Amino acid sequence: MAGELQLNAVKQVNNRKYRNWKVHLFPIPALLIYGLFIVYPLLAALSYSFFDWNGIRRGEFIGLANYKDLFTLEPFSGMFWNAFQHNILYFVVQMVVQNGIAFLLAFIIYQKIRGAEFFKIAYFLPRLLSVIVVGFLWKLILNPNFGALNVLLGKFGLESLQKAWLGDPKTALMAIILVNCWFGIGFAVLIFLAGLQSIPKELIEAARLDGARGMIILRRIMLPLMVPSIMIMTVLTFIQSFEAFELVYAMQGSQGEPYRSTDTLAVYFYRLAFGGSSGDSTAIGLGSALAVVLFIFICTFTALLLKYMRKKEVEM
Numbered sequence: 001m002a003g004e005l006q007l008n009a010v011k012q013v014n015n016r017k018y019r020n021w022k023v024h025l026f027p028i029p030a031l032l033i034y035g036l037f038i039v040y041p042l043l044a045a046l047s048y049s050f051f052d053w054n055g056i057r058r059g060e061f062i063g064l065a066n067y068k069d070l071f072t073l074e075p076f077s078g079m080f081w082n083a084f085q086h087n088i089l090y091f092v093v094q095m096v097v098q099n100g101i102a103f104l105l106a107f108i109i110y111q112k113i114r115g116a117e118f119f120k121i122a123y124f125l126p127r128l129l130s131v132i133v134v135g136f137l138w139k140l141i142l143n144p145n146f147g148a149l150n151v152l153l154g155k156f157g158l159e160s161l162q163k164a165w166l167g168d169p170k171t172a173l174m175a176i177i178l179v180n181c182w183f184g185i186g187f188a189v190l191i192f193l194a195g196l197q198s199i200p201k202e203l204i205e206a207a208r209l210d211g212a213r214g215m216i217i218l219r220r221i222m223l224p225l226m227v228p229s230i231m232i233m234t235v236l237t238f239i240q241s242f243e244a245f246e247l248v249y250a251m252q253g254s255q256g257e258p259y260r261s262t263d264t265l266a267v268y269f270y271r272l273a274f275g276g277s278s279g280d281s282t283a284i285g286l287g288s289a290l291a292v293v294l295f296i297f298i299c300t301f302t303a304l305l306l307k308y309m310r311k312k313e314v315e316m
Contacts, residue, residue, distance in 0.1 A: 042295065048288035056284065066289040076272075076286060083256070083263040090177055090264065091241035098181035099233055102188030107218075109189070110196040120193070124186035131183070135250025138179045142166050166251060169261035176262060180247055184240070188233055195229025196222065231309035235302055242298050245270065265294050 049066050052059035071077050105123060109116045126134065141148045144164035153162050165175045199222060207217050223230075245266035248256075254271050256263030273287025 045288040045291045045295075048284055049292050051285055053284040062285075066285040067293070070286055070289050070293065076283075079260065079263065079268055080265075080290070082260055083265045083268045086173055086262070086264050087242050087244065089173065090180075090244055091238055093174070093177045094181055094184070094237050094241055095234070097178065098185050099188050099192075099237060101181075102185050102233075103192045105185070106189045106192035106196060109193055120189070123189045126183050127186045129183075131246040132250045134179065134183050135247050138175075139166065139251050142175060167258055169258050172252065172258060173262045176248055176251055179251070180244070183247070188237075191229050191233050192226070195226040199225045227309065231306065234309065235305055238302065238305065239298060242266075242294065265290065269294065 048058070050061055050063060052062045052065075069076055070080055105119070109119055113119075129137075142165040144150060144162070144167060147165075149165070150162040153159065163171055166172050203221055203225075204217060207221050212220065243266055244264045248262055248264055248267050249270070252262045254267055256267055256271075269287050269290045272283045272290060
């Protein structure tokens with residue numbers, strides 16, 4: 001009898017170990033997909049950046065020559081720094097306009113206004129659309145001849161404000177960035193609203209009992225406790241700004257028109273690696289070097305940003 005009990009106990013342990021072992025099989029498909037579409041392209045780009053290329057034919061090993069040409073050889077270096085400045089502007093405007101308005105809207109909804117649930121859905125609806133669809137939609141709206149924006153300006157007697165929004169180097173990039181803000185504002189509203197709703201109401205009530213009101217509560221109580229939400233949106237905005245491609249491509253193509261005024265690093269990479277829509281030749285080595293530089297820059301700056309934000313969270 002004791003022997004049978006011991007045998008059953010051993011079987012149960014073995015069955016439990018077998019079941020635990022099977023659990024580790026479930027992540028394998030996701031890891032294979034991640035390795036195939038993320039890890040392998042990164043490693044391939046790193047490898048390609050050390051070789052000379054004749055079209056799509058790999059030549060001899062040239063070490064860091066592609067990186068040197070990217071930063072020092074014209075016209076590559078000029079286009080690189082031009083696109084880099086545009087990405088910085090992309091990030092700054094999104095932080096101020098998109099995240100600023102999103103925080104204001106989230107704060108208003110947090111006040112339990114009538115129709116709050118409707119507004120949450122309404123703000124998030126643009127996010128459900130494809131970026132390519134959004135790009136073509138706004139390209140029609142901003143059309144200088146029959147676009148809705150210029151038509152409305154004309155109806156209100158503001159003909160002086162009518163422009164070829166995507167045809168003017170002074171307004172093209174800003175128009176695309178503002179469209180991106182419109183597209184992403186709903187997601188930012190939900191992140192900030194979640195941060196506001198996670199604040200213990202007891203703290204706010206205690207502050208009110210101590211005589212704190214309005215902006216003092218917002219600045220001294222709410223904002224410090226919302227650092228995690230602010231950190232999340234800052235990091236996501238930075239990554240999205242420096243990977244900006246789909247919307248720019250949908251609205252202006254791969255040439256950064258007009259006159260490279262809408263070039264971003266991702267669009268410039270596409271043009272280098274795969275050639276532009278005007279039939280530009282490929283430069284796979286330079287494109288791969290740009291991809292590696294962009295990856296390292298995003299990872300490094302994101303890590304520093306996270307470290308800084310966590311330090312501020314501890315201090316607050």
